[in-house]
Amino acid sequence: MAGAAAVNGGRSPVPLVALLLTGCSGIQSSLDPAGMQAGATFRLFELMIVMCGVMYGAVLLFLGASVWRVRRQLAAAPAIEPADPGLGKGLWAWGGVIVAGLVVLATGSFFVERALAAARAREALQVRVTGHQWWWRIQYRTPDGRWIETANELHLPAGRTARIELGAADVIHSFWVPNVAGKMDVIPGHTNVIDVSPHRLGWFRGQCAEFCGAQHAHMAFDVKVDSPAAFDAWLAQQGRPAAAPADAIAARGMAIVTGGACGLCHVVRGSAATGRAGPDLTHVGGRRSIGAGTLPMSRGALQGWIAQPQALKPGTMMPAVPLDGADADAVAHYLETLR
Amino acid sequence: MNARGAIAGLALIPFLLAGCSREARQLASDQPQTAPSGPADPRTARYAANFYQVSQGGRYFTWYGCGDCHGRLARGAANLANGSRHAVEALYTAIAAGQSGAHSDYAARVPAEQIWQMAAYLHDLSRHEPARNRRNALDQQGEPQGNRWQGPLQ
Numbered sequence: 001m002a003g004a005a006a007v008n009g010g011r012s013p014v015p016l017v018a019l020l021l022t023g024c025s026g027i028q029s030s031l032d033p034a035g036m037q038a039g040a041t042f043r044l045f046e047l048m049i050v051m052c053g054v055m056y057g058a059v060l061l062f063l064g065a066s067v068w069r070v071r072r073q074l075a076a077a078p079a080i081e082p083a084d085p086g087l088g089k090g091l092w093a094w095g096g097v098i099v100a101g102l103v104v105l106a107t108g109s110f111f112v113e114r115a116l117a118a119a120r121a122r123e124a125l126q127v128r129v130t131g132h133q134w135w136w137r138i139q140y141r142t143p144d145g146r147w148i149e150t151a152n153e154l155h156l157p158a159g160r161t162a163r164i165e166l167g168a169a170d171v172i173h174s175f176w177v178p179n180v181a182g183k184m185d186v187i188p189g190h191t192n193v194i195d196v197s198p199h200r201l202g203w204f205r206g207q208c209a210e211f212c213g214a215q216h217a218h219m220a221f222d223v224k225v226d227s228p229a230a231f232d233a234w235l236a237q238q239g240r241p242a243a244a245p246a247d248a249i250a251a252r253g254m255a256i257v258t259g260g261a262c263g264l265c266h267v268v269r270g271s272a273a274t275g276r277a278g279p280d281l282t283h284v285g286g287r288r289s290i291g292a293g294t295l296p297m298s299r300g301a302l303q304g305w306i307a308q309p310q311a312l313k314p315g316t317m318m319p320a321v322p323l324d325g326a327d328a329d330a331v332a333h334y335l336e337t338l339r
Numbered sequence: 340m341n342a343r344g345a346i347a348g349l350a351l352i353p354f355l356l357a358g359c360s361r362e363a364r365q366l367a368s369d370q371p372q373t374a375p376s377g378p379a380d381p382r383t384a385r386y387a388a389n390f391y392q393v394s395q396g397g398r399y400f401t402w403y404g405c406g407d408c409h410g411r412l413a414r415g416a417a418n419l420a421n422g423s424r425h426a427v428e429a430l431y432t433a434i435a436a437g438q439s440g441a442h443s444d445y446a447a448r449v450p451a452e453q454i455w456q457m458a459a460y461l462h463d464l465s466r467h468e469p470a471r472n473r474r475n476a477l478d479q480q481g482e483p484q485g486n487r488w489q490g491p492l493q
């Protein structure tokens with residue numbers, strides 16, 4: 001595209017179109033598929049664009065032709081009388097073209113649905129994702145039947161199918177990773193299932209796609225598609241309890257997390273913090289972002305989040321816990337070392 | 340719709356909108372940091388009369404695991420739902436200061452705002468009709484309970 005733009009200079013619309021199209025690739029785009037399901041729906045989308053483009057072109061062609069005819073014979077009588085048998089035939093033919101177009105689209109849709117449903121028969125990695133106001137709880141089932149929990153960061157092995165069971169703790173949310181698959185609503189009291197088979201490695205972005213309250217826009221998650229070996233290593237690491245604090249400041253942070261307010265809502269596996277209301281913090285330092293995609297992960301961002309979550313994500317269910325500067329710093333340091 | 344119907348419909352809108360203020364909330368961070376100063380504390384009315392604060396109180400009551408002993412609708416240990424302790428500030432003190440032997444002082448572990456909200460919730464329980472309490476319990480079924488979380492997916 002860049003080459004085409006250079007050749008055309010500023011004279012044709014191609015550079016403009018190329019500029020617009022750069023918005024289509026990226027980490028949160030259904031036009032840049034990185035998985036089987038997104039690919040299948042994207043091909044259906046292409047078929048629809050081509051089909052409708054052809055129809056639209058035909059309509060414009062007929063319109064142009066008739067305008068041209070009318071201009072040529074302005075003074076003369078209309079060329080087609082309502083009784084003209086050609087008119088009836090033409091309308092029938094036009095109807096036939098429309099039906100044929102719809103049949104092509106319906107057939108395409110049928111085959112895409114079949115391809116999506118076929119994934120259900122495959123052996124799959126079992127994952128549970130629960131929508132909370134406003135973050136995502138994520139659990140993986142290991143081959144030996146344990147569940148390993150994390151939050152706000154979904155890792156998937158490339159070339160395998162993951163069967164994601166979706167539940168909601170409070171209100172309706174919607175699970176959407178456009179590069180990998182379509183949307184699926186997350187409904188309280190009901191389990192929805194979506195299969196995802198990503199094949200391109202990389203980081204993508206998921207987002208809640210159903211308005212769910214004040215911080216709906218800050219209910220995102222990172223998605224990492226890994227090679228199967230890297231995924232297995234990551235999962236094994238997630239399954240381990242938290243590392244013991246390495247220095248005195250971290251030890252002070254740990255005492256505050258387990259003995260203070262944090263431990264009533266958060267779990268740090270292997271410590272006395274056992275609350276389940278908020279995200280699992282056992283390996284929080286290894287995640288890419290804080291607060292469901294609100295801030296990038298860093299010690300400073302952690303400290304800011306702990307000191308004043310309501311200022312960064314107004315309305316979030318995590319309360320501000322009064323801590324003095326040194327304590328907040330110690331907690332941030334401790335959390336940062338939980339990798 | 341005829342014109343008279345339309346006018347009647349429009350006239351109804353302010354009444355419908357009046358209901359919205361019952362859940363008014365402020366998203367800025369002006370959270371209370373201290374216990375009630377007494378029955379006349381203006382914050383008492385702000386929490387007790389606001390449905391958002393009351394329902395948040397119900398939520399945190401579940402999250403902090405109070406239901407483990409008090410039962411989901413607070414009818415277990417020391418029936419909290421019978422209205423014998425009405426005043427928000429008395430409830431605040433009971434939660435914050437601890438109950439000899441029964442539970443530790445939550446003031447050390449729960450930020451003041453959540454104690455305010457839970458006090459407002461407990462204050463409100465005895466005034467709720469049973470249907471709304473059942474609805475409340477149903478709404479909170481999928482939520483985490485203390486250090487247990489079964490989740491909505493079984």
Ligand SMILES: [Cu+2]
Pocket residue numbers: 172173174208209210211212213216217219
């Ligand atoms: Cu949402």
